[in-house]
Amino acid sequence: MTGPRRDADDALRARLHEAAGAHEPDRARILARVERGMTAGGHVPGRPALPGRVRVAGAAAAVAGVLAVGGHAVTSAARDDASAQRSVATSPSSAPSPEDPTAGRPPASGAADGPLWSDGSVDPHSNDDWAQSNLTLRTRTPLTALTVELRVAQTGSVTSTGAWRSLPEDDFAFTVDERDGFLVYLWTLEPGRTVPAGEWVFAGQYNHERGGRDARGDRYAATATAASDRLSVLGDFAPRTDGS
Known part of the structure; x- marks a missing residue:
């Protein structure tokens, strides 16, 4: 597919990927950017233009999906970090302390x-x-x-x-x-x-x-x-x- 419609779709996907990469995305700001991108893309000849409310709803749905995926990734990463920290904190050391004077000493015979x-x-x-x-x-x-x-x-x-x-x-x-x-x-x-x-x-x-x-x-x-x-x-x- 070539032409203005593909250019508009590419621009929309680029903006969605950019929004997903943010750790704390601003929902309202992303929605406004997507709406502006769809408006700038113009009307494709031979296809009826969608009403403004439909475009906004579609964009909102797309942004919600991006936010859900991004949020899940951030939550998973945080959970993995916490698990790693717990493992380090509770892992015992089996090596004897070099300051321990009794380590490796044989028992006295007593004679x-x-x-x-x-x-x-x-x-x-x-x-x-x-x-x-x-x-x-x-x-x-x-x-x-x-x-x-x-x-x-x-x-x-x-x-x-x-x-x-x-x-x-x-x-x-x-x-x-x-x-x-x-x-x-x-x-x-x-x-x-x-x-x-x-x-x-x-x-x-x-x-x-x-x-x-x-x-x-x-x-x-x-x-x-x-x-x-x-x-x-x-x-x-x-x-x-x-x-x-």
Whole structure:
């Protein structure tokens, strides 16, 4: 199609596209521009001219369609932006904080703490109805305070037959009793006494049911002070295989 009518249609479409691109279109202004464009296009020969009211109504309908499409696009874009913002705000971070001092650190074994080392074992001279549990402590510096606790699980007929330590007897207060299903041996260094650097043994002796005994439930713990440092160790009576 050529001629004045196509020129008028092209002009109308151009103006409609221009109106649709606006974020906040002015309905009255667009309607007036479209009406002016239709009037300027003139009457096409061989086709009756439409009354003014019909032209205005058609233009209004076209503008309403443009406004609806444009409004939907703007609303959709705003909704997408809001969704993106919510996703960013609620997305957790799985990377550990570089300031977190515990990230990636393995748990302590408990058998050593600074200059203090420990090991628990069942004495090889134990027999079918009697046993001795040995706690060995090794310290590289003198200790001004020391508490040693040895717990023997009550596996049946476990009763104390005595205790000893390789340090002077008068340097420690000693008790033994039963509580919470354990036979508990406790040594506490007397005030003003010192444990020299070296290797020392604390032993608890006991009878048990005949036929051997499982020591997997037995435990030990010790706390000490070296200079101004507070030290602590703990463990069980399983055999050690590291040669230390």
